Amino acid sequence: MFDSRREFIKNSSLLLASAGLSSLYSTSFAGPQGQKIRIGAIGIKGMGWSNLSSFLKLKDVECVAICDIDQQVIDDRLKELATKNIRPKVYHHHKDLLADQSIDAVIIGTPDHWHCLQMIDACAAGKHVYVEKPLGNSIVECDAMLAAKNKYNSIVQVGQWQRSQQHFKDAIDFVHSGKLGKIRIVKAWSYLGWKHDVPVKPDTAPPAGVDYQTWLGPAKTRPFNLNRFHFEFRWFWDYAGGLMTDWGVHLLDYALLGMKVDTPKSIIASGGKFAYPNDASETPDTLSTAYEFDDFTIQWEHTKGIGLGPYSRDHGIAFIGNNGTLVLNRNGWEVIPESNRMEAVSLKRSVDNGLDKHTANFVEAIQTRNASILAAPIEVGAHIAKFSQMGNIAYRTGKKLHWDKAKNRFHEKEANEYLAAKYYNNYKIPKIS
Incomplete structure (x- = not known):
C-alpha cells in the first residue's frame, strides 16, 4: 500500500x-x-x-x-x-x-x-x-x-x-451441475404489466431550464416532445432499443452465462405494436425472438400491458432441461421437476442488494x-448489448439473420445497415486506434 x-x-x-x-x-x-x-x-x-x-x-x-x-x-x-x-x-x-x-x-x-x-x-x-x-x-x-x-x-x-447478486450465481452453478439434464430451450422474458400506452402529445417548446440541444446530442434534431424525454426515451429508435435492450441485457445475459455460449447461428424475431398500435412509441410492445445454437435455442419474449408471464412471473429466465426446469428472476430461483426425474428445489429467495x-x-x-x-x-456489457441489438435488427429487417463472428457483421446486407447508430449534428462515433 x-x-x-x-x-x-x-x-x-x-x-x-x-x-x-x-x-x-x-x-x-x-x-x-x-x-x-x-x-x-x-x-x-x-x-x-x-x-x-x-x-x-x-x-x-x-x-x-x-x-x-x-x-x-x-x-x-x-x-x-x-x-x-x-x-x-x-x-x-x-x-x-x-x-x-x-x-x-x-x-x-x-x-x-x-x-x-x-x-x-x-x-x-x-x-x-x-x-x-x-x-x-x-x-x-x-x-x-x-x-x-x-x-x-x-x-x-x-x-x-x-x-453481483448471490442467488443468480447460485442458480447458474446449479445449471452448470448438469442435474437438469440436457437443456434444449432457454426462455427469457419481461412482461411489463404496469406500462401502458404512450399517448400522442403535441410538440412544444422545451421546459424552462432544459438544454434540449445538448440532450439530443448525436440524435436527429426533432421538435421537443415530452413523449421522447426522460424515462420515455427508451421507446424510440433515435435513443434506445425498447424492452429488447432495456430488460434483455439483464436477462439474456444470464441465459448466455448459463449455457456457456456467445454467438448464435441465426436470429429471427417477430412482433410489433400489437397492444397499442396508435400510440406515440416506435419500438414493439410485443416481441418474440429466437436465437439458434447447435442443439438448443434461447428465446426472448416481451410485452407491455401484460404482467402475467411464464411461470406466473413478470420477468425471468427458465432453463428447460430433460429432468426439470430452473426458473430464475430477481426474487429468487427454484427447480420444477419433470415427472419423477429429479427432486424439486424450493424457492431460494434473494437475500442481498445487488446494486x-x-x-x-x-x-x-x-x-x-x-x-x-x-x-x-x-x-460483458458489450457482448450482451450486441446480442440484444441482434434481436432488434432481426425484427427491424424482418429477416432470419446469420452473424459472421470473424468479420463482425451479418451475412445479410440489409442487416448491416443497422450495425452503427446514425449520428447527426456534427457528431461522429470515435474511431479508436
Missing part, C-alpha cells in the same frame, strides 16, 4: 507512462483502500441517481460533482444532497465535468444514445467509469467503447447489477487497481 495519494499517483503515473500512456490520464486515478474515491455523476434523473445514492452508502466515496441538462433535476438533487451535507459542483455539459481534475470516476446515467460518446470521453480524460446498461446503442458503438477502455486503461463497470454490492465491487476494483474482480466488466 502507498503511504499517500500523492505517492500512489506518482507510482501509477510511472507505470502508465511505461505502458505508453500519457501521464495526463493518470493524474485523477484514485488511491488505495481507505482513501476517498471522488465521484462525478452525469445524468441524475433515474438510474443515475439510484447509482449515486448507492455509491454514497460507501464510506470511501465522495460526490464532488453532478451534471444534467435539466436545471429542475439539478435543483432537486442539490436539495436532497444538502440533507446529507453534500454540496457538489454543478456542470451542465459532461465535457466540463470531465475536465475537473478532482474527479476520479464518473457515473454515466444518461439516455442510451449518449453512453458511447460520454464513456469514451471519460476514459480519454483519465476517469474510471460506471456506465448504465445497455452499454451502447449499436453494435459499432459497443466495439468503439471496448477499444477506448483498452486504449486508456480505465476501469469500467456496466450497470448490470444482477451480476449496493455492484457499486462496492467497482470501488474495490479502483482502489486495488484490479479490473479482473469486476462483476460486470465492459467485455
Whole structure:
C-alpha cells in the first residue's frame, strides 16, 4: 500500500507512462483502500441517481460533482444532497465535468444514445467509469467503447447489477451441475404489466431550464416532445432499443452465462405494436425472438400491458432441461421437476442488494487497481448489448439473420445497415486506434 495519494499517483503515473500512456490520464486515478474515491455523476434523473445514492452508502466515496441538462433535476438533487451535507459542483455539459481534475470516476446515467460518446470521453480524460446498461446503442458503438477502455486503461463497470447478486450465481452453478439434464430451450422474458400506452402529445417548446440541444446530442434534431424525454426515451429508435435492450441485457445475459455460449447461428424475431398500435412509441410492445445454437435455442419474449408471464412471473429466465426446469428472476430461483426425474428445489429467495454490492465491487476494483474482480466488466456489457441489438435488427429487417463472428457483421446486407447508430449534428462515433 502507498503511504499517500500523492505517492500512489506518482507510482501509477510511472507505470502508465511505461505502458505508453500519457501521464495526463493518470493524474485523477484514485488511491488505495481507505482513501476517498471522488465521484462525478452525469445524468441524475433515474438510474443515475439510484447509482449515486448507492455509491454514497460507501464510506470511501465522495460526490464532488453532478451534471444534467435539466436545471429542475439539478435543483432537486442539490436539495436532497444538502440533507446529507453534500454540496457538489454543478456542470451542465459532461465535457466540463470531465475536465475537473478532482474527479476520479464518473457515473454515466444518461439516455442510451449518449453512453458511447460520454464513456469514451471519460476514459480519454483519465476517469474510471460506471456506465448504465445497455452499454451502447449499436453494435459499432459497443466495439468503439471496448477499444477506448483498452486504449486508456480505465476501469469500467456496466450497470448490470444482477451480476453481483448471490442467488443468480447460485442458480447458474446449479445449471452448470448438469442435474437438469440436457437443456434444449432457454426462455427469457419481461412482461411489463404496469406500462401502458404512450399517448400522442403535441410538440412544444422545451421546459424552462432544459438544454434540449445538448440532450439530443448525436440524435436527429426533432421538435421537443415530452413523449421522447426522460424515462420515455427508451421507446424510440433515435435513443434506445425498447424492452429488447432495456430488460434483455439483464436477462439474456444470464441465459448466455448459463449455457456457456456467445454467438448464435441465426436470429429471427417477430412482433410489433400489437397492444397499442396508435400510440406515440416506435419500438414493439410485443416481441418474440429466437436465437439458434447447435442443439438448443434461447428465446426472448416481451410485452407491455401484460404482467402475467411464464411461470406466473413478470420477468425471468427458465432453463428447460430433460429432468426439470430452473426458473430464475430477481426474487429468487427454484427447480420444477419433470415427472419423477429429479427432486424439486424450493424457492431460494434473494437475500442481498445487488446494486449496493455492484457499486462496492467497482470501488474495490479502483482502489486495488484490479479490473479482473469486476462483476460486470465492459467485455460483458458489450457482448450482451450486441446480442440484444441482434434481436432488434432481426425484427427491424424482418429477416432470419446469420452473424459472421470473424468479420463482425451479418451475412445479410440489409442487416448491416443497422450495425452503427446514425449520428447527426456534427457528431461522429470515435474511431479508436
